[in-house]
Amino acid sequence: MITTVTLNASIDKAYHMTQKIENGTVMRVAETHNSAGGKGLNVARVVKLCGSDTKAAGFVGGYNGQYLESLLDADGISYEFEHINGETRSCINILDPGYGSTEYLEGGCEVTAEEETSFLERFPGIIRNSDVVTISGSAPRGMGRDIYQKMIRIVKKLGRKVILDTSGEYLKRGLESLPTMVKPNKDEIEMLFDIKVRSQEDVIGYAQKIYEKGIPYVVISLGGEGALLVCKKGIYQGKPPRIEVVNTVGCGDSMVGAFAVALERNMEPEDALKFAVAVASANALSSNTGTFDPAKRDEISQNVKIIKL
Ligand SMILES: Nc1ncnc2c1ncn2[C@@H]1O[C@H](COP(=O)(O)OP(=O)(O)OP(=O)(O)O)[C@@H](O)[C@H]1O
Ligand SMILES: O=P(O)(O)OC[C@@]1(O)O[C@H](CO)[C@@H](O)[C@@H]1O
Incomplete structure (x- = not known):
């Protein structure tokens, strides 16, 4: 069982446009897809989709929160959320033939200290049957910068594996x-070390720095270039074949989901x-966002190159 934590959940709205966006004009949306x-x-x-059991956790609130739970019901995904007073945010991804993808991300509502405490108290119970826990994304307003630090400590105390995918101060802590x-x-990586990455050697160097802190698996995702993995067994590069990209939003999340399954297995x-x-x-x-055709995955998999560096 894999529990996925989303503190800053959202109704994601994908606007599919048939025409290139022209700023400052009225644009009509050809098709809308809403997802949790x-x-x-x-x-x-x-x-x-990878065939493992999953449960979603985090905060939801208001009408958007109810809608989000109904979207998860339709996807057949179980959940155990902390219900809060604030309204769950919406995020918009505009897909047009000119720019590809343009994202507008709301900051998210306020979570009170009481709501945060209540979630943290329930957290060990929520993950008790999980082999792997994933913690992803930004945190809503009002939350302590050390929230992920606290949650990781709880997961590790229970002897479970935990993947962190976030940025800025939340990543640092x-x-x-x-x-x-x-x-x-x-x-x-650039934000974390306050540097500019200029080459693959730089990326490997910074990944090693993180590994040396005592983190067993460090994966740096590099978009169309694939990803680098630093672990006890060595340093590996995974290179995908060239593909006709449709929408890269959620690629990082898909990578985290697949690694969670790989750690579970x-x-x-x-x-x-x-x-x-x-x-x-x-x-x-x-x-x-956050979906794939298993037949296409299998086809791509045959052409992914794994190189030991
Ligand atoms: N243009 C692309 N062509 C092929 N594969 C891609 C492309 N973009 C992303 N991917 C795949 O997705 C993985 C993760 O992508 P990326 O590095 O963009 O993650 P990310 O920046 O965390 O994404 P996001 O935050 O948007 O979810 C890559 O390692 C690669 O396997
Ligand atoms: O504000 P966060 O939590 O950092 O990112 C939110 C978000 O952009 O991330 C996903 C794509 O990775 C989208 O589903 C969602 O809208």
Whole structure:
């Protein structure tokens, strides 16, 4: 069982446009797709599609919160949310033939200290039957910067594996609790170390720095270039084949979902990397976020190159 945590859940609205966006004009949307979003909920859908049991946790509130639960019911994903007074946010992804994808992300509502405490008290019970816990995305307003640090400590105390996928101060503080795996992208590495990454050697160097803190699996996702994995067995690069990208939103979440499944199944690191790159790249072929066609994943998987560096 894999529990995916999304503190800043969202109703994700994908607007499919047939014409290029022209700023300052009226644009009509050709098709809208609403999904239960916020990174961890994309992770949950991917875990389910990979054939593992999953449960979603985090905060939801208001009418959007009720709608989000109904979307998860339709997806067949179970959940155990903390219900809060604030209204769950919406995030918009505009897909047009000119710019590709443009995202508008709301900050999220306020979570009170009482709501945060209540969630933390319930958290050990929520994850008690989980082998792996994923913690993804931003946190809503009002939450302590050390929230992920506290949650990782709880997961590790129970002897479970935990993947952290976040950015900024939440990533910095979260790393101090030594999660089993982290998956920053290039931007997140630059923010974390306050540097500019200029080459693959730079990326490997910073990934090693994180590994040396005591984090067993460090994955750096590199978009169309695939991903790097630093672990006890060595350093690996996973390269996807060139594909006709449709929508890359949720690719990072798909990678986290696939790695959670790989950790649950105790896969060898190089097999895990191949699996995760194939799942994430297959997500880029789907117009909807956090989903993929298993046949396309299998096709891509045959052409993913795993290189030991
Ligand atoms: N253009 C692409 N072509 C092929 N595969 C891609 C492409 N973009 C992303 N992917 C796949 O998705 C994985 C994760 O992508 P990326 O590095 O963009 O994650 P991310 O920045 O965390 O994404 P997000 O935050 O939007 O979810 C890559 O390692 C790769 O396997
Ligand atoms: O504000 P966060 O939590 O960092 O990111 C939110 C978000 O952009 O991430 C997902 C794509 O990765 C979308 O489902 C969602 O809208």
